Amino acid sequence: MTYTIKEVAQKFDLSIYTLRFYDKQGLLPFVQRNEAGYRVFTDTDLSLIKTICCLKDTDMKIRDIRQYIDYVMAGPCTIKQREQLLTKQRNKVLAKQQQLTENLKEIDYKLQIYRSPKAKELITAARQVVKNEKSLMK
Amino acid sequence: MTYTIKEVAQKFDLSIYTLRFYDKQGLLPFVQRNEAGYRVFTDTDLSLIKTICCLKDTDMKIRDIRQYIDYVMAGPCTIKQREQLLTKQRNKVLAKQQQLTENLKEIDYKLQIYRSPKAKELITAARQVVKNEKSLMK
DNA sequence: ATTTGCCCTAGAGTATTGTCTAGGGTTTAT
DNA sequence: ATAAACCCTAGACAATACTCTAGGGCAAAT
Numbered sequence: 461m462t463y464t465i466k467e468v469a470q471k472f473d474l475s476i477y478t479l480r481f482y483d484k485q486g487l488l489p490f491v492q493r494n495e496a497g498y499r500v501f502t503d504t505d506l507s508l509i510k511t512i513c514c515l516k517d518t519d520m521k522i523r524d525i526r527q528y529i530d531y532v533m534a535g536p537c538t539i540k541q542r543e544q545l546l547t548k549q550r551n552k553v554l555a556k557q558q559q560l561t562e563n564l565k566e567i568d569y570k571l572q573i574y575r576s577p578k579a580k581e582l583i584t585a586a587r588q589v590v591k592n593e594k595s596l597m598k
Numbered sequence: 599m600t601y602t603i604k605e606v607a608q609k610f611d612l613s614i615y616t617l618r619f620y621d622k623q624g625l626l627p628f629v630q631r632n633e634a635g636y637r638v639f640t641d642t643d644l645s646l647i648k649t650i651c652c653l654k655d656t657d658m659k660i661r662d663i664r665q666y667i668d669y670v671m672a673g674p675c676t677i678k679q680r681e682q683l684l685t686k687q688r689n690k691v692l693a694k695q696q697q698l699t700e701n702l703k704e705i706d707y708k709l710q711i712y713r714s715p716k717a718k719e720l721i722t723a724a725r726q727v728v729k730n731e732k733s734l735m736k
Numbered sequence: 737a738t739t740t741g742c743c744c745t746a747g748a749g750t751a752t753t754g755t756c757t758a759g760g761g762t763t764t765a766t
Numbered sequence: 767a768t769a770a771a772c773c774c775t776a777g778a779c780a781a782t783a784c785t786c787t788a789g790g791g792c793a794a795a796t
Contacts, residue, residue, distance in 0.1 A: 462735070464772080464773080465772095465773075466772075466773090475754085475755075476773095477754070477755050477756070478753085478754065478755085480774090480775090481753075481754060481755085484775095485753095490728075492732055492735055493774095494735075496761075496762055496763085496773070496774085497761085497762095497773080497774055497775090498762080498772085498773050498774075499773085499774090500735060502728075502731050502732065502735075503731075504724075504727070504728045504731060510704075511704070511708065514701050514704045514705065517697060517698075517701050518698065518701045518705075521752080522752080522753075523752095535721075535722075535725065536717070536718045536721045536722050536725070539712050539717050539718065539721065542708075542712055543709060543712040543713060546705050546708055546709050546712065547709065549705060550702065550705050550706070550709065553698055553701060553702050553705065554702075556698060557695065557698050557699075557702075559655060560655075560656065560691055560694060560695050560698070561695075563652050563655055563656045563691060564688065564691050564692075564695075566648070566649070566652045567652065567656075567684050567687060567688050567691065568688070570649065570680075570684055571681060571684050571685065571688065574677050574680055574681040574684065575681060579674070579677050580674045580677065583673075583674045583677065584673075584674050586642075587673065587674070589642070590628075590640075590642045593640050593641075593642060594630055594640065597600070597630055597632075597638060597640075602742080602743080603742090603743075604742075604743090613784085613785075614743095615784070615785050615786070616783085616784065616785085618744085618745090619783075619784060619785085622745095623783095631744095634743070634744085634791075634792055634793085635743080635744055635745090635791085635792090636742085636743050636744075636792085637743085637744090659782080659783095660782080660783075661782095
């Protein structure tokens with residue numbers, strides 16, 4: 461089973477432009493071409509693209525994704541490096557998850573104020589405090 | 599208690615450039631100036647900057663953060679809009695958390711292969727499959 | 737008083753990640 | 767056989783978010 465660039469774009473919710481851009485950046489060296497020069501994607505290609513999307517979704521820079529792909533293309537002797545790279549990314553994801561949990565707490569705290577029946581009064585009072593604080597500065 | 603731009607930058611792990619950039623983008627309309635034109639940050643300013651950082655860390659665009667700040671500056675009559683804006687952001691954070699969990703699974707799956715004692719064989723075998731797949735295409 | 741370090745603005749420059757256009761060939765359906 | 771819908775490349779353009787430079791003022795220490 462093979463796929464056209466359009467089909468792949470749809471599958472991964474990317475634009476055709478983006479896929480071509482990724483190819484230009486060296487992220488898709490494994491994609492073959494047909495006689496007409498069209499890209500021909502196989503199922504194993506899709507599986508690698510899935511990994512690329514996974515790394516991209518965790519905010520890995522294209523340069524670093526390219527490093528990973530380069531390791532993959534280089535064969536089994538780069539397993540150690542791949543493991544290191546993914547372990548580093550794993551830690552980044554864990555840190556990001558923790559941070560998002562913090563952020564969520566902060567947002568929920570704000571929302572709880574906004575949703576309180578006393579929201580208007582609370583905020584009006586807080587504004588008055590700020591006003592005094594600022595006027596003292598002058 | 600007041601703070602200089604340098605102190606605020608250190609507190610939030612931002613560059614002075616970034617703080618000035620945020621100001622230029624309308625994110626810090628609440629920050630007063632002293633006689634010399636220097637920015638003077640108060641504690642309540644810091645608390646708002648914390649919120650800005652929180653929104654930034656959850657990938658809100660500066661344009662949208664500005665919208666939120668504009669609502670805050672406009673006073674209590676914008677509580678509904680603020681709540682809507684933060685609720686939307688909250689949902690984005692929840693979605694991102696779910697996605698990160700998926701991403702983590704994918705990374706862990708890969709890592710488990712790389713860490714397996716049979717990693718070299720597994721990958722060598724997989725490469726052979728791909729090689730055959732690709733050679734069939736020609 | 738002068739050096740050092742901090743502050744300011746305006747605006748140029750940079751990095752990243754796309755997104756699109758022009759110009760041209762291919763494939764499919766009518 | 768021709769129109770419609772694909773595909774290709776090179777390279778221009780754009781959005782976002784900084785980051786830095788130039789030129790100049792202010793503040794604290796020597």
